[in-house]
Amino acid sequence: MSTLSRPCLGVFALLVASPLASPQTVKLNGPLARPIGADVRGVEVDPKGKRVVYLADQEVDDQVELYSVRPGKAPVRLNDPLLAGTDVESFQLSPDGRRVVYMAFDGASMGLRGVAAGGGPVVRIDGLTAGRVQRYEIDPTSTRVVFLGSPLGNGENDLFSAPLDGSAPAVKLNTTPEPYRFEIRG
Numbered sequence: 001m002s003t004l005s006r007p008c009l010g011v012f013a014l015l016v017a018s019p020l021a022s023p024q025t026v027k028l029n030g031p032l033a034r035p036i037g038a039d040v041r042g043v044e045v046d047p048k049g050k051r052v053v054y055l056a057d058q059e060v061d062d063q064v065e066l067y068s069v070r071p072g073k074a075p076v077r078l079n080d081p082l083l084a085g086t087d088v089e090s091f092q093l094s095p096d097g098r099r100v101v102y103m104a105f106d107g108a109s110m111g112l113r114g115v116a117a118g119g120g121p122v123v124r125i126d127g128l129t130a131g132r133v134q135r136y137e138i139d140p141t142s143t144r145v146v147f148l149g150s151p152l153g154n155g156e157n158d159l160f161s162a163p164l165d166g167s168a169p170a171v172k173l174n175t176t177p178e179p180y181r182f183e184i185r186g
Contacts, residue, residue: 042054047096051097052070053091053100054067063084065078068118079102079113080122090103099164101114101125109131114165125164133149146160159172
């Protein structure tokens with residue numbers, strides 16, 4: 001299965017083509033919020049090729065939200081309702097394809113949330129009450145997310161690790177102030 005995002009009259013749509021099934025291309029995303037100017041972006045395919053997770057302003061014009069779709073099925077919105085004028089900023093699909101971590105603003109902080117790739121309850125992962133998560137990465141075992149964040153909202157970042165399912169609070173990993181980079185090796 002291959003996926004692509006192809007422009008058509010100023011609109012980007014998520015399409016899939018399977019060389020083993022039909023030579024026809026099938027549109028995966030739902031109708032976009034407006035016919036010209038809305039788009040799909042940030043696409044990831046699960047490791048088995050059975051689900052696509054993507055960002056789009058599909059339901060509300062100029063409000064980017066997170067969706068999951070299986071070919072032949074209707075898309076499912078994964079994020080909780082957003083504040084007016086805010087978007088899902090980014091997302092990562094776990095290496096096993098079961099969970100999605102995304103970053104969105106809740107009125108007080110730009111934080112991480114987690115949800116099952118097929119939809120379900122959204123959990124807050126980072127525990128930050130102010131500030132912003134700067135960068136995040138899911139570990140190769142799909143059990144934890146490591147992130148740089150400013151817990152006090154003062155711009156000073158710390159390195160944290162938290163369970164991907166939000167089952168326990170985030171743990172601070174650094175002992176020296178202001179880590180700027182990290183790398184997870186599998």
